[in-house]
Amino acid sequence: MNEKTSDESFETLDPKDWEKSRALMHxxxxxxxxxxxxxxxxxxxxxxxxxxxxxFTTSVPRQPNNAKAVYEDFVQHVLPYNMGNLHPRFWAxxxxxxxxxxxxxxxxxxxxxxxxGGGNHAAHKVEEQVxxxxxxxxxxxxxxxxLLVSGGSMANFTGLAIARNAKCGYxxxxxxxxxxxxxxxxxxxxxxxxxxxQKALELLGLGADSxxxxxxxxxxxxxxxxxxxxxxKDWEIGLRPFCVIGTPGTVNTGAIDDLNRLxxxxxxxxxxxxxxxxxxxxxxxxxxxxxQLAGIERAHSVALDLHKWLxxxxxxxxxxxxxxxxxxxxxxxxxxxxAKNTRGIASGDNWFSEYGLQxxxxxxxxxxxxxxxxxxxxxxxxMITRNVEQAHYLGTxxxxxENLELIAPIxxxxxxxxxxxxxxxxxxxxVLNKEIKLQLEERAIALPGYTTLENSYCIRVAxxxxxxxxxxxxxxxxxxxxxxxxxx
Amino acid sequence: MNEKTSDESFETLDPKDWEKSRALMHxxxxxxxxxxxxxxxxxxxxxxxxxxxxxFTTSVPRQPNNAKAVYEDFVQHVLPYNMGNLHPRFWAxxxxxxxxxxxxxxxxxxxxxxxxGGGNHAAHKVEEQVxxxxxxxxxxxxxxxxLLVSGGSMANFTGLAIARNAKCGYxxxxxxxxxxxxxxxxxxxxxxxxxxxQKALELLGLGADSxxxxxxxxxxxxxxxxxxxxxxKDWEIGLRPFCVIGTPGTVNTGAIDDLNRLxxxxxxxxxxxxxxxxxxxxxxxxxxxxxQLAGIERAHSVALDLHKWLxxxxxxxxxxxxxxxxxxxxxxxxxxxxAKNTRGIASGDNWFSEYGLQxxxxxxxxxxxxxxxxxxxxxxxxMITRNVEQAHYLGTxxxxxENLELIAPIxxxxxxxxxxxxxxxxxxxxVLNKEIKLQLEERAIALPGYTTLENSYCIRVAxxxxxxxxxxxxxxxxxxxxxxxxxx
Numbered sequence: 001m002n003e004k005t006s007d008e009s010f011e012t013l014d015p016k017d018w019e020k021s022r023a024l025m026h027x028x029x030x031x032x033x034x035x036x037x038x039x040x041x042x043x044x045x046x047x048x049x050x051x052x053x054x055x056f057t058t059s060v061p062r063q064p065n066n067a068k069a070v071y072e073d074f075v076q077h078v079l080p081y082n083m084g085n086l087h088p089r090f091w092a093x094x095x096x097x098x099x100x101x102x103x104x105x106x107x108x109x110x111x112x113x114x115x116x117g118g119g120n121h122a123a124h125k126v127e128e129q130v131x132x133x134x135x136x137x138x139x140x141x142x143x144x145x146x147l148l149v150s151g152g153s154m155a156n157f158t159g160l161a162i163a164r165n166a167k168c169g170y171x172x173x174x175x176x177x178x179x180x181x182x183x184x185x186x187x188x189x190x191x192x193x194x195x196x197x198q199k200a201l202e203l204l205g206l207g208a209d210s211x212x213x214x215x216x217x218x219x220x221x222x223x224x225x226x227x228x229x230x231x232x233k234d235w236e237i238g239l240r241p242f243c244v245i246g247t248p249g250t251v252n253t254g255a256i257d258d259l260n261r262l263x264x265x266x267x268x269x270x271x272x273x274x275x276x277x278x279x280x281x282x283x284x285x286x287x288x289x290x291x292q293l294a295g296i297e298r299a300h301s302v303a304l305d306l307h308k309w310l311x312x313x314x315x316x317x318x319x320x321x322x323x324x325x326x327x328x329x330x331x332x333x334x335x336x337x338x339a340k341n342t343r344g345i346a347s348g349d350n351w352f353s354e355y356g357l358q359x360x361x362x363x364x365x366x367x368x369x370x371x372x373x374x375x376x377x378x379x380x381x382x383m384i385t386r387n388v389e390q391a392h393y394l395g396t397x398x399x400x401x402e403n404l405e406l407i408a409p410i411x412x413x414x415x416x417x418x419x420x421x422x423x424x425x426x427x428x429x430x431v432l433n434k435e436i437k438l439q440l441e442e443r444a445i446a447l448p449g450y451t452t453l454e455n456s457y458c459i460r461v462a463x464x465x466x467x468x469x470x471x472x473x474x475x476x477x478x479x480x481x482x483x484x485x486x487x488x
Numbered sequence: 489m490n491e492k493t494s495d496e497s498f499e500t501l502d503p504k505d506w507e508k509s510r511a512l513m514h515x516x517x518x519x520x521x522x523x524x525x526x527x528x529x530x531x532x533x534x535x536x537x538x539x540x541x542x543x544f545t546t547s548v549p550r551q552p553n554n555a556k557a558v559y560e561d562f563v564q565h566v567l568p569y570n571m572g573n574l575h576p577r578f579w580a581x582x583x584x585x586x587x588x589x590x591x592x593x594x595x596x597x598x599x600x601x602x603x604x605g606g607g608n609h610a611a612h613k614v615e616e617q618v619x620x621x622x623x624x625x626x627x628x629x630x631x632x633x634x635l636l637v638s639g640g641s642m643a644n645f646t647g648l649a650i651a652r653n654a655k656c657g658y659x660x661x662x663x664x665x666x667x668x669x670x671x672x673x674x675x676x677x678x679x680x681x682x683x684x685x686q687k688a689l690e691l692l693g694l695g696a697d698s699x700x701x702x703x704x705x706x707x708x709x710x711x712x713x714x715x716x717x718x719x720x721k722d723w724e725i726g727l728r729p730f731c732v733i734g735t736p737g738t739v740n741t742g743a744i745d746d747l748n749r750l751x752x753x754x755x756x757x758x759x760x761x762x763x764x765x766x767x768x769x770x771x772x773x774x775x776x777x778x779x780q781l782a783g784i785e786r787a788h789s790v791a792l793d794l795h796k797w798l799x800x801x802x803x804x805x806x807x808x809x810x811x812x813x814x815x816x817x818x819x820x821x822x823x824x825x826x827a828k829n830t831r832g833i834a835s836g837d838n839w840f841s842e843y844g845l846q847x848x849x850x851x852x853x854x855x856x857x858x859x860x861x862x863x864x865x866x867x868x869x870x871m872i873t874r875n876v877e878q879a880h881y882l883g884t885x886x887x888x889x890e891n892l893e894l895i896a897p898i899x900x901x902x903x904x905x906x907x908x909x910x911x912x913x914x915x916x917x918x919v920l921n922k923e924i925k926l927q928l929e930e931r932a933i934a935l936p937g938y939t940t941l942e943n944s945y946c947i948r949v950a951x952x953x954x955x956x957x958x959x960x961x962x963x964x965x966x967x968x969x970x971x972x973x974x975x976x
Contacts, residue, residue, distance in 0.1 A: 081610035083602035122569035176695025205693020207664025
């Protein structure tokens, strides 16, 4: 050991007493294992009391505090008031649960703390391998490129940026959007498309008006005839169609667009074919679902979210791009202080910072690498299949009770339903179901989500949950019926 | 415990044997503490052997593997070939070292695994508090807004997106960039500006041409006269100046632009004043540096990078915005499936997804919260001050050896120098110094960075390192002199 660093008078951010710090981390591990393994026994959600809310209003700490005291503060005020998405009866929005292998991988990402912007080190190879695995899963060729990103929003943003640059036909990186394209470029997607795609187009300078929302069929998939009609009309009036976004698994109802037909249309019209696969693309791992995703491999770019149905801890998005050159051409920018070397740490051909917005990047590949090695794709596939089956099991329960009704066809793993005792106006039904949903939370029974479909408020059950059992859905239905009766 | 989950036949992604998994995690903690506490004794960097490179070429695992075997794979092939930025003699690019308190916070972020997109839960309050602390540090008012993001690239992108939208004068989110603005909007910054800002402008549809790079003075700060002249000229020829980016701490040499003068110019010309403070803004914590940053509080938006001089594990960027409404107006987008509730988990006024590109977001605030509570701002300030002092200590060493020379004035904590025995052409000097730098790596002596300033290759020492001692710089200088002599 260097004399200076073992000298207590040399202040660093390292623990003064390594053994005490190590003991604290061991305690954290025990607490964490208790926390995760006993998740079913804890309240799924609870509101924060006033003293906890008050605790977050203190000003920035100037003096040091004992690490153990800081941890106790966390245990008292943060840990008990968690979101709840680890719980077997959490089905809100669309999230995963997390896993122990993901926690372990993330732990080592923080310990090793490399920067995945680029360079010649093992973490870079791990990310390359994870991207290759994703290409295998989706059916993309070896020559395709990819990047792990923060999530679906960034994955879609990245795909749409490449689409914009690849299709505009001039050096948009240098010139910016040309006047003749301002207000003219058009992207097509179903009216059920996730809002993050609109946000991406706004940021890219194309505006929300560039997104042509195409009506959906009764099953909430994009209406292909309406799509073709709109594209042709737009060409005719001098607009510039350049991209279609397909959705294999919409956020509201899990509807899967006909990907092969969309690919045909894109080929015929020379459009970029992007897929927002944040919810559904990874269902390629399920032999039972895979055939519904036929055509996914024909996309130019696909967005995935591994913190959803692969249950990685946040953040773990991924974008895959068929044409590696177009991908790199959109993002590569190498000033003198990032120049590569021929040997050593700064060597290597492809740096990940050349494939996305970020320069410094966390080692988010490690949790995916460790998890896929531990569980294998077939187990993930079985978890996905089971969630789909559970959606239909829940559908059967709903069908069997006359006071419950489905509001949309069940797509993938998403069920939208409501309590309807009959004789109520739409408005009264909406108020009643909203209250049922809130009381499910407040009584810590279950945490489904909600949405509104054609003015009908629905309880929306999005089952990306490896811990849910059939009994959990029995419990949900029983509670909704009881609450409905009580509140009506 | 629910009967079904304790039933071994119910497959989940949870460990089949919790105690075995817990023991593995404890082993990881011991290995990690050894890894971090003994970092000085390990090679700073080493190349990967062929069998390790080979190990990353296997296809996606289909069947499960024992978690311990996966870990052993990691220990053999990943851990030894790390980037090296934990080491006391790592001064490449511009990174932090990480800390144990950061690791602990990140661990719990993965365990709790909440989604910081929004909602009523404690993690949200923790992030609010961390943002409030950053506002306090920078001198922004309580009414300002902010967001934790992946890093400096995203923080600058966010600030520039708000600048674009706030200054264009119409509903650019809806319409996109208007034809009359295409190719016309202009942003001003010194020629030393970090490339991520150009990348941001390209993605925002404005193009690299929108970035007017203003010459620098001999100390690498922006030339204010040239800036004013350029702005006036651009107005005159019908361009649309809308933003100035100041840099408190440039990436090449650590130069600090005159922020008060830039603020004056922005006020006079009605321009948005953005700061790329990824390197230098957090030096507000150093009483010795703070005065050089005077005017920082006058910016409309500031980008910070807490994984740099605060040594948080990746990723920890932050953007602060003076006008909360303009910030929210750029990013808020709430479709029906993200509608807020009046009570319960989905309540709360301000969701973080309304302030940035991401919807799902990791609990990255926790590591910052725990670290600031444990160490306090004054200790972080002392670490920053010491690095600045070390830069000047290194400068003194360089001055004292006739075969070494500084290539630029020392700015903040960045030293650019070279070995120059005299009598060599510029080209020969560049080749020699490049080889010295490579051999420093390959002999595992030290990991400085490098850059090129006015055609001169420099060894660039960026000292954001809480573990570096003065003796580490003695060692660097001694080794450069020896290598120079040997290789010349």
